Amino acid sequence: MAPEFSSPQRRRALIVCLAVTALTVLDVTKANVALPSIEAALGASSTELQLIISGYVLAFGLALVPAGRLGDQRSRRLLFIVGLSIFTAMSLLCALAPTSEALLVARFAQGVGAGIQSPQVLGLLQTIFRGPERAKAFGAFGVTVGIAMAIGPTLGGLAIVIGGPQDGWRGIFFMNVPLGLTILALAVWALPRLPRGAPAALDMDPVGLSLLGVAVLGLMWPFLFTTGSPDDDPARWWVLLVSGAAVLALARWERRYAAAGRRPILPPGLLRTPSYRNGIALGTAYFAANPCLLLLTSLYLQQGTGLAPVFAGMVSISFALMNAVAAWLGSRVVNRIGRPLVVVGLTIVLLGATLLVLGVFLTPAPVTPWVLVGAMAVTGAGGGLVMSPNQTLTLAAVPTEQAGLAGSVGQLGQRIGGSIGTAVALAFFYSTVYRESGAVVTADRAVYQHSYLIGMLAAAAFVAVALAIGIADVRTRRRRL
Numbered sequence: 001m002a003p004e005f006s007s008p009q010r011r012r013a014l015i016v017c018l019a020v021t022a023l024t025v026l027d028v029t030k031a032n033v034a035l036p037s038i039e040a041a042l043g044a045s046s047t048e049l050q051l052i053i054s055g056y057v058l059a060f061g062l063a064l065v066p067a068g069r070l071g072d073q074r075s076r077r078l079l080f081i082v083g084l085s086i087f088t089a090m091s092l093l094c095a096l097a098p099t100s101e102a103l104l105v106a107r108f109a110q111g112v113g114a115g116i117q118s119p120q121v122l123g124l125l126q127t128i129f130r131g132p133e134r135a136k137a138f139g140a141f142g143v144t145v146g147i148a149m150a151i152g153p154t155l156g157g158l159a160i161v162i163g164g165p166q167d168g169w170r171g172i173f174f175m176n177v178p179l180g181l182t183i184l185a186l187a188v189w190a191l192p193r194l195p196r197g198a199p200a201a202l203d204m205d206p207v208g209l210s211l212l213g214v215a216v217l218g219l220m221w222p223f224l225f226t227t228g229s230p231d232d233d234p235a236r237w238w239v240l241l242v243s244g245a246a247v248l249a250l251a252r253w254e255r256r257y258a259a260a261g262r263r264p265i266l267p268p269g270l271l272r273t274p275s276y277r278n279g280i281a282l283g284t285a286y287f288a289a290n291p292c293l294l295l296l297t298s299l300y301l302q303q304g305t306g307l308a309p310v311f312a313g314m315v316s317i318s319f320a321l322m323n324a325v326a327a328w329l330g331s332r333v334v335n336r337i338g339r340p341l342v343v344v345g346l347t348i349v350l351l352g353a354t355l356l357v358l359g360v361f362l363t364p365a366p367v368t369p370w371v372l373v374g375a376m377a378v379t380g381a382g383g384g385l386v387m388s389p390n391q392t393l394t395l396a397a398v399p400t401e402q403a404g405l406a407g408s409v410g411q412l413g414q415r416i417g418g419s420i421g422t423a424v425a426l427a428f429f430y431s432t433v434y435r436e437s438g439a440v441v442t443a444d445r446a447v448y449q450h451s452y453l454i455g456m457l458a459a460a461a462f463v464a465v466a467l468a469i470g471i472a473d474v475r476t477r478r479r480r481l
Contacts, residue, residue: 009128009192010128010129010133012186012189012190012191013124013128013190013191013192014125014128014129014137014140015186015190016183016186016187016190016191017121017124017125017141018140018141018144019183019186020080020084020117020121020183020187021118021121021141021144021145021148022144022147022148023087023176023179023180023183024060024087024114024117024118025144025145025148025149025152026148026151026152026155027056027091027110027114027152027176028053028056028057028149028152028291028418029148029149029150029152029153029156029291029294029295030152030153030155030156030159030172031052031053031056031152031156031169031172032053032152032153032156032295032298033153033156033157033160033298033302033309033312033313034156034159034160034168034169034172035049035052035053036165037160037165037166037167037168037169038052038100038103038169040165040166041166041167041169042097042099042100042103043100044100044103045100047225048100048101048104050224050225050226050423050426051104051107051224052100052103052104052107053422054220054223054224054419054422054423055104055107055108055111055224056107056108056110056111056114057111057220057415057418057419057422058108058111058217058220058224058415058419059107059108059109059110059111059112059114059115060111060112060114060115060118060415061115061216061220061411061412061415061416061419062112062115062213062216062217063083063111063112063113063114063115063116064115064118064119064408064409064411064412064415065119065209065212065265065266065405065408065409065412066204066209066265067079067083067115067116067117067118067119067120067408068119068120068123068405068406068407068408068409069204069205069209069265069405069408070202070204071119071120071123072123072402072405073202073203073204074202075193076120076123076124076127077120077124077187077191077192077193079116079117079120080117080120080121080124080187080191081117081184081187081188082116082117083113083114083115083116083117083118083120084113084117084180084183084184084187085113085184086109086110086112086113086116087110087113087114087117087176087180088113088176088177088180088181088184089113090106090107090109090110090112090113091110091173091174091176091177091180092173092174092176092177093106093109093110094106094107094110094173095170095171095172095173095174095177096170118408118411119405119407119408119411121141121407122141122391122395122406122407122408122410122411123407124191125137125138125141126395126398126400126406126407127400128192132335134392135331135332135334135335135392136331136332138331138388138391138392138395139327139328139330139331139332139334139388139389139392140328140331140388141388141391142327142330142331142384142387142388142389142391143323143324143327143328143384143388145387146319146320146323146324146327146380146383146384146387147320147323147324149290149291149294149320150294150316150317150319150320150323150380151313151316151317151320152313153294153298153309153312153313153316154310154313154314154316154317155172155175155313156172156309156313157308157309157310157311157312157313157314158310159171159172159175160172160309160310161308161309161310203262203263204265205254205257205262205263205264205265207253207257208250208253208254208257208264208265208266209265211246211249211250211253212246212250212265212266214242214243214246215243215246215247215250216243216412216416217243218239218240218242218243218244218246219240219243219416219420220416220419220420221236221239221243222236222237222239222240223419223420223423223424224419224423226423226424226426226427232427250266254266254267254268255268265405266409267402267405270398270402270405270406270409273397273398274473274476274477275393275394275396275397276394276395276397276398276406278339278394278469278470278472278473279390279391279393279394279395279410280394280409280410280413281413281469282342282390282466282469282470282473283390283391283394283410283413283414283417283466284413284414284416284417285417285462285463285465285466285469286346286349286383286386286387286390286417286462286463286466287413287414287415287417287418287421288417288418288420288421288424288459288462289349289421289459289460289462289463289466290383290418290421291418291421291422292421292422292424292425292455292456292458292459292462293352293353293356293379293456293459294316294319295422295425295426296425296429296452296455296456296459297312297315297316297356297372297376297452298312298313298315298316299429299452300360300448300449300451300452301315301368301369301372303448304360304365304445304448304449304452305365305368305369305445306365307369311369312369315369315372315373315376316376317373318373318374318376318377318380319376319377319379319380319383320380321377321380322376322377322378322380322381322384323380323381323383323384323387324384325381325384326345326380326381326382326383326384326385327384327385327387327388327389328384329384329385330345330384330385330388330389331388331389331392334388334389334392334393335392338393338474338477339393339470339473339474339477340474341385341389342385342386342389342390342393342470343467343470343471343474344382344385345382345383345384345385345386345389346382346386346463346466346467346470347382347467348378348379348381348382348385349379349382349383349386349463350382350460350463350464350467351378351382352375352376352378352379352380352381352382353379353456353459353460353463354460355374355375355378355379356372356375356376356379356456357452357453357456358375359371359372359374359375360372360449360452360453361449361453365445386466391410394406394410395407395410417462421458421459421462424458425455425456425458425459426455428451428454428455428457428458429451429452429454429455430451432447432450432451432454432455433447433448433451436450436451
């Protein structure tokens, strides 16, 4: 039987889980606006700048599944504390990095720390909360992710304003240190000591983990080195064949491992659960689109209209506010409405993306930011009806003893989607700039409008894929009734 927890215990644990979620998600988006400063301060190349963002996401994704599995079998509380400690220490090293190479190493290690603690959050929420309260907890989780992603660029811009264009980027990482130490102290005090999941010998499925790591690395590798520059090496795409071979080998190995009575890293029964499988696929496609919408809009406002980074980031605040409201409302009705609620949300996101493009093309530069504030509000409202309701539906049928692993696989899909989506959108954006102007510094507003349109079409395509998955899931469920 799963343990029971008092209301004060649940509230304290929820606050800690949401705080650390905000901290790690913020680090994905607030660093985006710092890239020009890092380039100027450290002389980083375009590939290094891409890796400063995507390397964090890659390390995050590679650590998720083994950390989720270990947390399920041992102590989620301990893994939470270990991961957060690594994240905080590496944030300090990022802030003090003397070279771009040192920053890359620290950034990768920072991602490992985030990947260790992140699956413990969903595992804890799945274990501590039940029924309608669980939906509300996941709703709060979705609100937190949405707000953190949206306000990250604003915080990054403020850090640059305070610290100056040369060293302001260091403040982006410095701010993690006091915040991380505070949350760490709260975690030691507030997180309940959960029963250790499996008193038997630790079973981590090392072969399965290795194959999964190769598959994930091979899938993300070519996108990590896609910058939109004419110098991008086309040979990088051959690595996808390695990823495909690893996926086939992993599927075969996991079946054999389960047949032998062992515990595979990706339990076949878990992936055969329709609500879980469809939710993972939908979430991956949506997370490929969501960062693109925010990043491309911030880039266009800075480079296409000359808006300062801090003000460009503020445009997404309306996204955050509406995302929070919609996620809260969605968490209250998702158990009654189900997947159709997510389909409605995705439709609204597509509408918002359309309004963003129209605002860029049809308004004069001084007015554009204000129009985009309204379009961002629409997009955020749709996103709020996607993120937390989909999280609730995805994990609804998952046993609590597999919550950490199930949540980590879902987040792995989100990290892969986000990394691929960001790389694709940026590649389309900058390749259009290079093609039409030959040099970023001489590009006029019309060039950036075209680049924004091409990048947003990629984002809209990812949303359309998520929408198709959601509609197919609704139809399948109706046929079963």
